Amino acid sequence: MRPRSLDEFAGQEHVVGEGSVLRRALDAGEVPSLILWGPPGSGKTTLAQLLSAQVGAAFEPVSATSAGVADLRRAVERARVRSRSSDTRTVLFIDEIHRFNKTQQDAVLPQVENGVVTLIGATTENPSFEVNSALLSRSRVVRLEALGDMQISALLDRALADTDRGLGSRAVELEDAARRRLIELSGGDARVALNALELAVMATSDTNGSARVGPEDIEGALQQPALLYDRAGDQHYWLISAFIKSVRDSDPDAAVYWLARMLEAGEDPMFVARRMVILAAEDVGIADPQALAVAVAAQQAAHFVGMPEGYLPLTEAALYLAVAPKSNSALRAYAAARADVAATLNQPVPLHLRNAVTSMERAMQFGAGYRYAHDQEGGLIEQQHLPDGLTGRRYYEPTDHGAEAAIADRLRAMRGVSPRVSYRDTPRPMIGSKRPRGQAFGDRTLHFEPHVPLIGGRRPNTSRSCGAGSPIPR
Template identity: 50%
Template sequence: MGLLEKQNFSPPLAERVRPKNLEEFVGQEHLLAKDKPLRKLLAKKEIHSSIFWGPPGTGKTTLAKIIADITDANFVTFSAVNTTINEVKKAIKLAERDLKYHKKRTVIFIDEIHHFNKIQQDALLPYVEKGKIILIGATTENPSFEIIPPLLSRLKVYVLKPLTIDEIKRILKRAVTHPNGLKDYNLEISEEVLDYIANISNGDARTALNILELATLSKEKDENGKIKITIEDISSLLERKVLVFDKKGEEFYNLISALIKSIRGSAPDASLYWLARMLEAGCDPLYIARRLVILASEDIGNADPMALVIANAAKDACDFVGMPECALALAQACIYLSLAPKSNSVYLAYENAKKDALNTYNEPVPLHLRNPVTKFMEKIGYGKDYKYPHNYPEGKIEQDYLPPKLKGKKYYFPTDRGYEGKYYKK
């Protein structure tokens, strides 16, 4: 039997290697680390009706099933896309019977719950309110907008994050060696290829596993009985041009350097080109976003304070929507930062202040700048002679704010450009 014939009798790889317990589950450490509230609840075999909100392929369905197993509950699953509320009500009646006669709870999992309309969601409310069922709804949409307030107020919302590159790679490696996965195919796959698949999967484990499975099934074994997967194989399958680089190699740093220098040099077209080179090669968009946030303060600063806002908004967009859509947010940020007036005054100011801080770390805070929280503090001089700026014209008054050793020291020297030139030079 050939590989493709064998596959026809099997569920998809993602289903075959689906984790069965928390030890096998990868990702969502902010929810499942041993000191986190959800993990503590599960340790007590407790659970409440919830919403799992997050992008595709982050483990919403898998986690719901694991929770049902841990809490010794029945597990019934529906997709809101093709399920009627009457079908759900039939399951609820069975759940009520099991609870009444067998003291066994039932987790009713509704995938894509945002596809249920208001009337359908209303129908769930009394059963959730009375604790007849444990409802877990999965959604990729903001529950504040998609779930009716009366139901949402009775659900705990857990936000699931896109998986990291390393987490995706862990899942892929497990699939390669898993008895129900690809172990029998004798795969040969390098770290570079795993990196590539993880990068282009955009935090979606299901997508990554589908790519790996498709690549495996499309190749024949070599003379040594192995199936070797290359980046070119993946690229060909996805009809995606290979613009790959080693994320720890020189070319990676050359590209990010070119991007940053283009923005610093006020060259929007060049910045867009280098941005596209990096994203299309599979660079993590969050890495680029973090560099843009740094650049906004380091190379623009108060010449245009909105630069930091725009860069941070682009970073949030990468978190929220992922690739490929977040490429537009990054492009918008690159254009804005390129066209913004430039100043490194903030960077130089902090570097000089840091140098003095390290050399004078034992200097005490002047008494007039200390807050007299108690009567005793006031008695020994805390806050004495402090001049409250709002009591003076224009809301400011000359007084010493630095330690005596640094009296008169200046760190911030604004430029004549942009907002700095207009306001800070006064």
């Protein structure tokens, strides 16, 4: 059922539709070197054959799963002979080109540069990662999409009607429910849809060759359809990205769906568990400090139990993280501090914070003037802890989300003993003539106002704010 012309080619209107760049090149009798990037069953091989036929070029297929450099050389030599004897161009089609290593890909490069062959490579993986830059710079990357429901349905109609290449010579009735099920289970893969239809017809045909195909016949033909996934390829990164963003955006339904997509396709549960531990610290953070413990416990439990039951602690953790309040204050605090470290480099530790171990260090005033917080009323003390060039900096800016709201209140009270200066609205320090690197986060201006101290987590019944010298109860 392969199409015999571009007009029969299903889908990909953005690639071969009237007026497209590639269609105009074909109309002019030219086909450029291409890298066809798309999922299985999207028509990469078929399109390569049609393009070759459209310009009257010989089609020289090579499979990267079984071919080596010697096979490439033989294909190129045939192209040379063809060019000398009949002035015929050759399209060298390399299926699954991402499976060729750098040496094998480099062997093609001179032939493409010299015009001996026109390269068309097919890959399911991102060419930016899997095809070397020299070949990419000499080719046009064409992205093919999985076929839509209407396109799969049209292919089924064509297969049922075609008497030469399809099932048109038989009296086949495809029930509407069976059609919907076949479209759903094919996942946009034309090859899966057509093969399943043929198998279902063969299984239900009577002695006269007629068949009535129902949804149960389709499911029987497909058995357990394989999920599209590659633990080292694009699907691996796309699915974990969708999972992380769903949890971050507090969508528990999407989170558990993407989790199931990964685990059912064979993803390593420990990979997912590690990402959840990172996510708990980065995106939930202090808004729910228990989230990190839940994620770590889920990782340990899944490792201890193993699959298949290991999905249970992972699902519990995913749902917990998805519905938890969110804060990335830890991420922002470290990023701001790291930017200042890069900008100011090796700022000296204030003398009163240095430990004095030797008599020489004590003579140099190491530790002199340090005040022990536990000797102070309330256990709080106002003294310099940052280097001289960074005094007054604020890196941690708590949110008002979840448990962090109470922390924010307490921190405001603690910081009420001195003007509150944020890294968001203070200039970065200048060391000599060197301009500091990094950028502050956001442009929100923070206003300082008097704060009421906290007592046992509750505000005292008083309207008097803490004075500059007043101890702050915990």
